[in-house]
Amino acid sequence: MSIITLDKVGLLINNQHILQNITLTIEENTLIGIAGPSGSGKSSLLRLLNLLISPTSGTIFYHNKNIMDYNPMKLRQEIGYVLQKPYLFDGTVLDNLEYPYYLHGLKVDKEEIASFLEKVHIPLSYASKTRHELSGGEQQRIAFIRSLLIKPKVLLLDEITAALDENTTILLENFINDLHKHSQITVIFVTHNSSQLHRLAQKVIYIEKGQVNIFADTEKYFAAKENSNE
Numbered sequence: 008m009s010i011i012t013l014d015k016v017g018l019l020i021n022n023q024h025i026l027q028n029i030t031l032t033i034e035e036n037t038l039i040g041i042a043g044p045s046g047s048g049k050s051s052l053l054r055l056l057n058l059l060i061s062p063t064s065g066t067i068f069y070h071n072k073n074i075m076d077y078n079p080m081k082l083r084q085e086i087g088y089v090l091q092k093p094y095l096f097d098g099t100v101l102d103n104l105e106y107p108y109y110l111h112g113l114k115v116d117k118e119e120i121a122s123f124l125e126k127v128h129i130p131l132s133y134a135s136k137t138r139h140e141l142s143g144g145e146q147q148r149i150a151f152i153r154s155l156l157i158k159p160k161v162l163l164l165d166e167i168t169a170a171l172d173e174n175t176t177i178l179l180e181n182f183i184n185d186l187h188k189h190s191q192i193t194v195i196f197v198t199h200n201s202s203q204l205h206r207l208a209q210k211v212i213y214i215e216k217g218q219v220n221i222f223a224d225t226e227k228y229f230a231a232k233e234n235s236n237e
């Protein structure tokens with residue numbers, strides 16, 4: 008079943024076509040990788056899906072309803088978003104992790120917080136640290152689990168492993184795979200890492216100059232790429 012559909016979506020900023028005529032359907036419970044050159048519009052597409060910006064043409068549907076008709080807070084409870092540069096606010100790690108529950112009027116689940124910290128190999132004792140006492144990679148892992156605690160149906164990940172070492176990258180990839188297997192989540196991730204795309208994506212959206220050039224199963228995408236390089 009489709010969860011997100013884009014119908015001729017365009018984004019025009021200062022007379023520049025950032026995205027043009029994007030039409031695609033994303034099925035529920037799939038892992039989608041977005042690839043493409045720098046400045047091609049990948050992050051802009053994620054921002055549109057999270058209602059941080061609005062399309063200037065066309066329509067985006069979430070569960071067959073125009074996303075512009077959703078309450079942004081309600082939509083963001085279902086569609087989580089993690090930025091490349093993690094943003095943790097002042098306060099402790101625990102404050103950061105409890106915040107999504109308060110924001111959406113839910114009961115804080117301390118056991119869940121502890122189990123997620125364990126899954127991303129952050130000791131429980133770090134709960135009382137502030138972001139200034141954490142490495143960039145630790146902040147990224149905390150921002151990542153913060154987006155998951157309220158159980159989004161869709162997760163948008165913008166190059167979240169770009170600044171991480173290989174072991175931590177694989178740790179997060181395994182986490183995403185497990186989550187996808189057990190929680191029926193749809194994950195849409197931007198990456199410049201072609202091995203990661205191969206390891207993680209079931210389908211690939213390739214964007215160039217604001218347009219979707221390829222939307223295909225990962226194997227087909229890599230086969231087509233190999234052919235074009237010959």
Ligand SMILES: Nc1ncnc2c1ncn2[C@@H]1O[C@H](COP(=O)(O)OP(=O)(O)OP(=O)(O)O)[C@@H](O)[C@H]1O
Nearest residue numbers: 020021023025043044045046047048049050051052
């Ligand atoms: N708010 C904005 N105002 C003006 N131009 C913008 C704005 N946001 C993005 N752009 C432009 O839109 C284009 C696409 O940017 P975007 O960040 O979506 O690309 P990207 O594919 O994610 O790039 P990268 O791989 O380098 O992160 C770029 O040319 C960028 O300069």
